[in-house]
Amino acid sequence: xxxxxxxxxxxxxxxxxxxxxxxxxxxxxxxxxxxxxxxxxxxxxxxxxxxxxxxxxxxxxxxxxxxxxxxxxxxxxxxxxxxxxxxxxxxxxxxxxxxxxxx
Numbered sequence: 001x002x003x004x005x006x007x008x009x010x011x012x013x014x015x016x017x018x019x020x021x022x023x024x025x026x027x028x029x030x031x032x033x034x035x036x037x038x039x040x041x042x043x044x045x046x047x048x049x050x051x052x053x054x055x056x057x058x059x060x061x062x063x064x065x066x067x068x069x070x071x072x073x074x075x076x077x078x079x080x081x082x083x084x085x086x087x088x089x090x091x092x093x094x095x096x097x098x099x100x101x102x103x
Contacts, residue, residue, distance in 0.1 A: 035063040043068045043094045045087065047075030066100045 007013060042064045046057045048071050061069040070090050072083050080087075 032063055035060055036065065038064055039066070041066040041068070041094070041097070041100060043070065043091065045070040045072070045090070047072045047077065047080050047083075049074070049076040050080070051077050068094055 044057050044061045044064070044067060046052050046054065048054055054071055057069060057071065061067045070087075072080065072086060075083050
């Protein structure tokens with residue numbers, strides 16, 4: 001695939017990189033009560049070798065009232081796209097599940 005298809009403005013990539021870096025460096029953690037207030041069903045999906053540690057994903061999952069957790073083995077932030085088959089089946093099951101009863 002030609003570079004122009006995926007990056008039609010390569011001169012903008014440094015600015016994009018810097019914005020992404022700054023967003024990550026300036027991110028303020030969510031308070032537990034913020035996560036607990038999410039009433040919608042939520043699927044937390046990470047790779048076992050991803051940027052986010054599995055322990056952190058489990059912590060977030062446990063705070064979610066209607067959370068589900070998927071940890072993809074042998075997967076990191078870049079290879080997660082190669083696991084699309086796994087993801088599609090998990091996401092379909094998640095989306096097809098009945099809505100939980102409201103409190």
